[in-house]
Amino acid sequence: MMSGFExxxxxxxxxxxVILMMLGASAFLGPYRPSPEKATTxxxxxxxxxxxxxxxxxxxxxxAVLFLVFDLETILIYPLAVxxxxxxxxGWGIFFEVFxxxxxxxxGLLYAIKKGAVEWD
Amino acid sequence: MADWxxxxxxxxxxxxxALIIAxxxxxxxxxxxxxxxxxxxxxxxxPFGLLQPLADGIKLFTKEDIIPERARKILxxxxxxxxxLPAFSAYAVIPFGDKIVIGGKEIILQVSDVNIGFLFILALxxxxxxxxxxxxxxxxxxxxxxGGLRATAQLISYEVxxxxxxxxxxxxxxxxSLREIVLQQQGTFLGFLPNxxxxxxxxxxxxFLVAAYAEANRVPFDLPECESELVTGYHTEYGSxxxxxxxxxxxxxxxxxxxxxxxxxxxxWSLPYxxxxxxxxxxxxxxxSFFVFFFKQAFFLFLFVWVRWTVxxxxxxxxxxxxxxxxxxxxxxxxxITALLVQxxx
Numbered sequence: 001m002m003s004g005f006e007x008x009x010x011x012x013x014x015x016x017x018v019i020l021m022m023l024g025a026s027a028f029l030g031p032y033r034p035s036p037e038k039a040t041t042x043x044x045x046x047x048x049x050x051x052x053x054x055x056x057x058x059x060x061x062x063x064a065v066l067f068l069v070f071d072l073e074t075i076l077i078y079p080l081a082v083x084x085x086x087x088x089x090x091g092w093g094i095f096f097e098v099f100x101x102x103x104x105x106x107x108g109l110l111y112a113i114k115k116g117a118v119e120w121d
Numbered sequence: 122m123a124d125w126x127x128x129x130x131x132x133x134x135x136x137x138x139a140l141i142i143a144x145x146x147x148x149x150x151x152x153x154x155x156x157x158x159x160x161x162x163x164x165x166x167x168p169f170g171l172l173q174p175l176a177d178g179i180k181l182f183t184k185e186d187i188i189p190e191r192a193r194k195i196l197x198x199x200x201x202x203x204x205x206l207p208a209f210s211a212y213a214v215i216p217f218g219d220k221i222v223i224g225g226k227e228i229i230l231q232v233s234d235v236n237i238g239f240l241f242i243l244a245l246x247x248x249x250x251x252x253x254x255x256x257x258x259x260x261x262x263x264x265x266x267x268g269g270l271r272a273t274a275q276l277i278s279y280e281v282x283x284x285x286x287x288x289x290x291x292x293x294x295x296x297x298s299l300r301e302i303v304l305q306q307q308g309t310f311l312g313f314l315p316n317x318x319x320x321x322x323x324x325x326x327x328x329f330l331v332a333a334y335a336e337a338n339r340v341p342f343d344l345p346e347c348e349s350e351l352v353t354g355y356h357t358e359y360g361s362x363x364x365x366x367x368x369x370x371x372x373x374x375x376x377x378x379x380x381x382x383x384x385x386x387x388x389x390w391s392l393p394y395x396x397x398x399x400x401x402x403x404x405x406x407x408x409x410s411f412f413v414f415f416f417k418q419a420f421f422l423f424l425f426v427w428v429r430w431t432v433x434x435x436x437x438x439x440x441x442x443x444x445x446x447x448x449x450x451x452x453x454x455x456x457x458i459t460a461l462l463v464q465x466x467x
Contacts, residue, residue: 006125007233008213008241010132015209018136019202019366022182026362030185039190041262042357053261060274063441067277070449074284077456078240081292084460088467095464099457106453109445118445120438 062117073105127228135232139212143372144174146422153426181365189260189358196259201359201366204252207245208370211377214238216300217414218390219398221407230390230411231300239297242381243284246336249374250276253345256367257355268354271437272345275335278444279342283332285452286325289459290318290385299381303389307396315393318386324455326386328448333378335444338371339425341432342440379421383414390414 041048080098087094112118148163148171155162163170188197218230235241250273257269291297294305302318310316319326335342346354356367383389390410391397397413398406435443 004233004235007128007132008210008235010128011136011213011232012206012210014132014136015206016202019205019209022362022366023202026182026184026365027186029182030361031183032185036190038185038187041189041191041260042264042352043262044352050263051261053266054263056266056270060270063274063278063445066445067281070281071277071284074281074288077288078291078297081288082295082297084292084463085295085467088464092464095460098460102453102457106450109449109453113446118441120441 142376146372147174150426157430184361186361191261193259196255200256201363205366205370207249208373211242211245214241215380218411222403234300237297238299253355260358262358264352264357265355268345268351279332279335282328282448282452286329289322289325299384306388307391317388337374340429341435379418382421383417
């Protein structure tokens, strides 16, 4: 009897195999006629204006930091959610734990919004 | 047949099935879009243009692989497979039917009923972000980089409300196994409604649906690739099958997302009010459950196209505002209400 994960590994292997086959077939079937014009970076109708890697808005970074906090929160609360019914049968303790956890998060989020962390201008 | 042979056959067929839906979806999208805009759409290749996806595939295969000289070569090559691999693999834990008895063996219509199927899908959708950001960064073109950055910020922002909406379903059903979640949605709720996640978690469903459209980079949240600003966004520099992997991966994502919607919120393969297993034989029941699931899934696939030509694109600040100021607080409040209701009914 299989526990189920072997099959998932098989499935992942199948995906990987087909992706490699697709890329291989494309390299094999497609022509190869390199030219300096083809290898240039895309620009709308004029020669390349400015380099790709330049400074970008720090807001993206802020969103990523905020995301880390909330993603961790999700990870922490998932195991709790699975066993919630079992704990709920024992009394109201678990509910207040969830309440405090969510409340702290919500306050943190409101603070971040108030500070303008997700404002784009 | 030995167990592993059955598993292997299942893997190959289900993998192919998920991709066939995605291929047909590309055709449906173009035909339905044409219908909504009062034009014909692709109608040359085969009957009703049904062979158009095949023609597109052949075209992509026979194009030249170009790597721009300014690109970061290794990362440029790595991007598309890294995006396509999780997209192609997420279907492994979807229960797309109950079970079928063939030759005295009971076979569940699912690749693998692992007890963490739910987390598996969330993990894969998180990995897919790397494919986008690596592809966009490695192209070293301003359109690609902006597209990649936007895609990353959007995907991680909407992963949080999506996780919060799904959390309420886990809270109600107490399991991560998608099969068990579907099984718990049989019967009726409050005596007259089907016992579906949609009726038990209407707010969660709305949050999930909005987040799903953002996760799939679909209109109205298609900012990472909006043509009028960024050419095509993170895959501007890609061509040939590398581009094909990005485009195709997105369609497979749609298939997976609509399947998850059906599993979690619309009772999976079960019909409301009717228990099919009572009056159908073991084989015909398996086939019937498969088709019920497929029709529900087809509706949500069509909804993607429908919404595309109904809602205009958001502005970027509106997108971020909706995610962080509306959906996440709503998701947290919804979680709190659900916890309270579960506590009161236990």
